[in-house]
Amino acid sequence: MDDLKKLYYSADATELAELIRKGDIQSRELVQLAIEEIERQNPTLNAVIYKMYESALAQADAPVKGPFAGVPMLLKDDSDVTNTTGSQACAALKHVRAAADSHFIRRLRQAGFVFLGKTNLPEWGLKNITEPHLHGPCRNPHNPEFSPGGSSGGSAAAVASGMVPLASGSDGGGSIRIPSSYCGLVGLKPSRGRVSTGPKYGQYWEGFGTNGVLTRTVRDAAALLDQISGYQNGAPYACIEPEQPFSEIIRRPPAKLRVAFSATNPGVELAPQAVQAARQCAQMLESLGHRVEEIPVPVPVSKILESFLIVCYIAVSGDLEVIKKREGRAALRHIEMDSRVFAEIGRWTKLSELFQIRLVWQEIANTMASLHQTFDLYVTPTTASGPSRIGELGLSWIERLGLRITFATHTGWILKHFPRVKTQIFNNFKRTPHTMLANITGQPAISLPLYYDEQTHLPWGVQFIAPYGREATLLQLGAQLEQTSIWKQRTTPVGGHPKA
Numbered sequence: 001m002d003d004l005k006k007l008y009y010s011a012d013a014t015e016l017a018e019l020i021r022k023g024d025i026q027s028r029e030l031v032q033l034a035i036e037e038i039e040r041q042n043p044t045l046n047a048v049i050y051k052m053y054e055s056a057l058a059q060a061d062a063p064v065k066g067p068f069a070g071v072p073m074l075l076k077d078d079s080d081v082t083n084t085t086g087s088q089a090c091a092a093l094k095h096v097r098a099a100a101d102s103h104f105i106r107r108l109r110q111a112g113f114v115f116l117g118k119t120n121l122p123e124w125g126l127k128n129i130t131e132p133h134l135h136g137p138c139r140n141p142h143n144p145e146f147s148p149g150g151s152s153g154g155s156a157a158a159v160a161s162g163m164v165p166l167a168s169g170s171d172g173g174g175s176i177r178i179p180s181s182y183c184g185l186v187g188l189k190p191s192r193g194r195v196s197t198g199p200k201y202g203q204y205w206e207g208f209g210t211n212g213v214l215t216r217t218v219r220d221a222a223a224l225l226d227q228i229s230g231y232q233n234g235a236p237y238a239c240i241e242p243e244q245p246f247s248e249i250i251r252r253p254p255a256k257l258r259v260a261f262s263a264t265n266p267g268v269e270l271a272p273q274a275v276q277a278a279r280q281c282a283q284m285l286e287s288l289g290h291r292v293e294e295i296p297v298p299v300p301v302s303k304i305l306e307s308f309l310i311v312c313y314i315a316v317s318g319d320l321e322v323i324k325k326r327e328g329r330a331a332l333r334h335i336e337m338d339s340r341v342f343a344e345i346g347r348w349t350k351l352s353e354l355f356q357i358r359l360v361w362q363e364i365a366n367t368m369a370s371l372h373q374t375f376d377l378y379v380t381p382t383t384a385s386g387p388s389r390i391g392e393l394g395l396s397w398i399e400r401l402g403l404r405i406t407f408a409t410h411t412g413w414i415l416k417h418f419p420r421v422k423t424q425i426f427n428n429f430k431r432t433p434h435t436m437l438a439n440i441t442g443q444p445a446i447s448l449p450l451y452y453d454e455q456t457h458l459p460w461g462v463q464f465i466a467p468y469g470r471e472a473t474l475l476q477l478g479a480q481l482e483q484t485s486i487w488k489q490r491t492t493p494v495g496g497h498p499k500a
Contacts, residue, residue, distance in 0.1 A: 008033055009491045012217040013071050013165040013224075017112075020070040027060040027070025031114055034072040037163045038116065041494040044144055047157040049077060049135045050085060050118035059114045066112025067227065074167040076155050077118035078125055079105050079211070080200075089123045089132035091334040092323050103198040103232045104211040108168065111227040119154030119167055123336045124316060128178050128432045129393055130154060133336055137390045140182060141492045143457045146387040149179035149432075155214050156183040162493040166220055172209035173308055174382075174435025177447035181382035181461025184449040184489055185214050186478065188221045189435075191469050192442030193237030195228050202236040206311050208439040216489055218478040221446070222246040225471060237442075240469035254476035257290045260371065261379035262297045268433050274381035277451035277460045281379065284450075284486050298371050298378070299364050301433045305426055307364065308436040310349060310357050317346030337395060337403045341421065344412030365441045372467040377477070382447040382461035385431040393428060434463055444471045448478055452488040459488060 008030065011019075019025045035053055042048050056072065064070055075081060078088045080098035087093040101109065108115075120138040122130050130153025131137040140148040141161035148157040152169030156179030159167050169176040171189040180187025195211050197204065213224045226245045231238045242249065263278040264270065282292045320343040323331050332340070371378060395403070406412055415421050429436075438445035447461035466473045481487060 004029065004033060009162045009493065011165065012215065012220045013068055013073070014217070014219055016165060017068045017071050027064070027114065028057065030070065031056050031060040031072050031116070034116055034164055037161075037493070038158075041141070041161050041163060044494045045139045045141055045157045045161060046136055047119055047138050047154040047161070047163065048074060048117045049120045049154065052084065052115055052117045056114050056116045064112045064114075066110055067223070069112030071113055072116050072164055073108070073113045074116055074119050074155060074158050074164050075105070076152050076168050076170060077121055078170055079168065081105050081115065081118070084118065086118070087134065088125060089121050089134045091134045092327055092331040094134065102200070103196055104168070104228060107228045107230070116164065119152070119158055121151045121154055123339050124319060125151035125170065125172060125175055126312060126316065126339060126342065127151060128174065128429070129388055130179075131390065131394070139390065140387055140458070141494055142184065142459060144494070146389055146458065147182070149182035149383075149387055151175040151179075152214060153179045156180060156185055159183070159185055159214050159216060160492055162491045166213050166215045166224065168211065169214050170209055170211050171439065172205045173312075173439050174432050176212050176214060177382050177435050177445060177461065177463060178432050180214055180447045180449075181463075182387040182459065184452065184459030184461075185216060186218055186221045186449065186489070187214050187447040187461070188212055188225065188471070188474070189438060189445045190225060190229070190471060191239045191444045193231070193235070193239040194225070194444070194469075194471065196230060196232035196235040196237075198232040199234035202234070205315050207237060207442065208308070208311055216491065218475055218482050219247065219250060221478070222250045222475045225475075242472055246472060246475055249472045250475045250479040252476065253480055254473060257285075257376040257473070257477065258374065259285055259290050259292045259377045259379055260295045260375040261292060262295060263381070265297050265301055265384065265433060267301050268384050268430050270381060270384045271386055273386065273451060273453050273460045274384055277462050278379065278381045280486055281450050281462045284481065284484055288480060288484075293375075298367050299437060301430065303360065303364065304433065304436050304440065305429055307357055307360050307440055309425065309429070310354065313342050313346030313349055314354065315346070316342040317344075317349075319343070337400060340407060341403065341415055345416045345421075348413045348416040361440050364437070368437070368441050368443065368465075369467075376466070376473060378465045380434040380463050382434065382463040383432045384434070386453075386456065386458055386460070388431070438465050441468070443468050444474055446474045446478060448481060449489040450481065450486045452490075
């Protein structure tokens, strides 16, 4: 069993699937081991909030087809899985069960994965921390005093700790890349339309959001993208098909690339580790023969934040209206205050403001299209700051009191016009200002684990953004960097020692 544990900590999903196919290990062995790891580590990390052990063991014993047949994984609790709850950490929805699998989940089932349960996330995936009131805070396995980030924080903590080799995520503003950076993982956000959100969620968050997977290796990221890609009838977006499967493309090194990078950002305080990670990466890229040039940030962070946040405000406002109609106004008392602030601002946002911001989105897209006429890739630190300590970003008692009075007196319109409210929201999102750009433009982006702070025991990621539809370039370069000395991925089980 000790040998199997060592293998389980070190192997990626591709290797485990191959061993199952050969008959060297059995799916049930892996599933049972994964369950034991979840039970051992979850009391500390609180990464898994919904368990599906019985169905997982039954699935492991049954004949299963697919390239990843029998490999265990976890799912972020924002996808519809037949007859399971998918509350997105919203207490008002904790009793609601899905009638059918989403298109994304069907793709994962067809690949042969065994679902062990669902992972923790902030309410509606709104924050770059994972500390929902419904489930409690999730912790970073590298240093449990800190958050794993968000919104796919539970998935990141589960993979980084060795509970599972990979887990699903979603990304509307960095929700795969931010926790991947904070937990030392590979986090790929596909191009808009590459992974179909289908008719149900096709226009949700104005197309900013997409599904994906958090992995330990680039080859898993490539292989999983092959499995989850594809158009579903009724979806509003479709993406350029690759010439070959991504898992084959990464076997070739990339051509010599023209790379732009920014290690500073006016108006944002970047931690020394973030700057060092980006500059060290630039030096490595040059040593690999790529042409690298430092440039100013192409889009001001204020424009990115304003463009992104208006989508959040309107989406949450719409979510609350659905809950109010379905569950009654009393259900709104179960919504977290931060979410209700977003909803109130969205409620008082005019259609003319949305129209104007759409023009800004197009301007941003044009700016990045122009940049990519000169450069193949744009590189930044994934995050400006390290992960926050658990509880650090919570509301103060005076802020909570003021919000209670505002909601009780139905004067939420004040929140939209009170500068301090928006300033605080902006300041929190300035911790992770670089990821939202690719969601606005629809471009693919990946965070790679290229730096590790030995003093705090926390990883730092570097983000790469490619032109629309060019995931192949990201994955080829990722596979190349995976072989270098700056690659810092490591599995860190709670109570154990890091396995390099």
